[in-house]
């Protein structure tokens with residue numbers, strides 16, 4: 001798709017306005033526009049219409065805006081929507097760091113230049129921290145079933161001396177499996193495997209804006225209203241970590257609705273799906289990260305799903321279309 005977009009060079013378009021200063025800067029400006037702004041500007045002249053088409057092609061070819069190791073394309077066999085618009089972040093960010101605008105669809109395409117780091121089989125770092133000695137993952141870079149079931153793991157981090165090649169940093173090297181985003185008539189966009197993924201393999205982190213509970217509650221109210229009007233999907237996840245005392249619980253609110261990563265497209269399945277969630281604590285980091293690992297072997301083309309929870313506080317919640325034999329009929333919902 002990107003190749004196609006490139007072939008039709010901007011200069012090839014015949015338009016008497018093409019030397020206008022605004023059009024000369026279009027390649028710099030247009031990638032920052034929202035789809036609505038792009039649609040408006042594309043009505044003005046042939047050249048800008050062609051620019052807009054090229055940007056749309058690039059946006060559809062990589063949801064990550066080249067911020068991941070691998071491009072994550074959108075495919076829509078259902079309707080005319082070429083992609084879903086949101087700002088991309090590959091890691092947790094503070095609410096205040098969320099971009100107002102983000103370039104997406106510029107002529108740069110860095111993803112293919114970044115090497116995809118395969119799982120590291122030997123830890124040759126000099127770090128003598130406990131985590132490194134025990135190793136977070138097995139030699140082949142897969143998590144064992146015992147670890148997957150625990151739902152919590154620790155990794156080396158900022159306060160260790162090792163680097164990203166340390167095998168105890170399995171979730172810190174970005175995407176290493178091919179994924180794609182597909183539109184379903186009833187569930188909207190969903191995340192799919194674009195290659196075989198082995199049980200225990202790291203898939204992705206749930207990245208987005210870190211919110212205070214107050215902000216999370218106020219956003220959830222807005223999202224609920226928008227959702228009841230239809231055509232809106234929110235991706236606000238509340239993670240609760242029970243502390244060893246058993247008396248307190250650490251709450252982390254991650255909102256991937258406006259700014260998030262590929263995990264915002266993972267749909268719910270009442271049978272637990274094929275992904276396990278793990279709370280990953282890295283040494284030196286205050287907050288844990290939520291990461292997804294394959295809980296079984298996942299075939300190429302299979303949808304990636306997990307359970308959003310067991311609680312359904314809204315009896316008139318959204319209808320669930322997970323299709324599993326134990327489907328509850330409505331999606332889980334909690335008091336935020």
Ligand SMILES: C[S@@+](CC[C@H](N)C(=O)[O-])C[C@H]1O[C@@H](n2cnc3c(N)ncnc32)[C@H](O)[C@@H]1O
Pocket residue numbers: 084186187188189190232233234235236264265266267268269318319320321322331
């Ligand atoms: C985190 S988003 C997942 C991506 C979403 N499908 C989209 O198009 O952006 C959560 C939303 O997806 C939809 N969804 C997720 N799982 C679903 C399911 N099993 N059945 C129906 N809709 C589902 C609901 O609208 C839900 O609020």
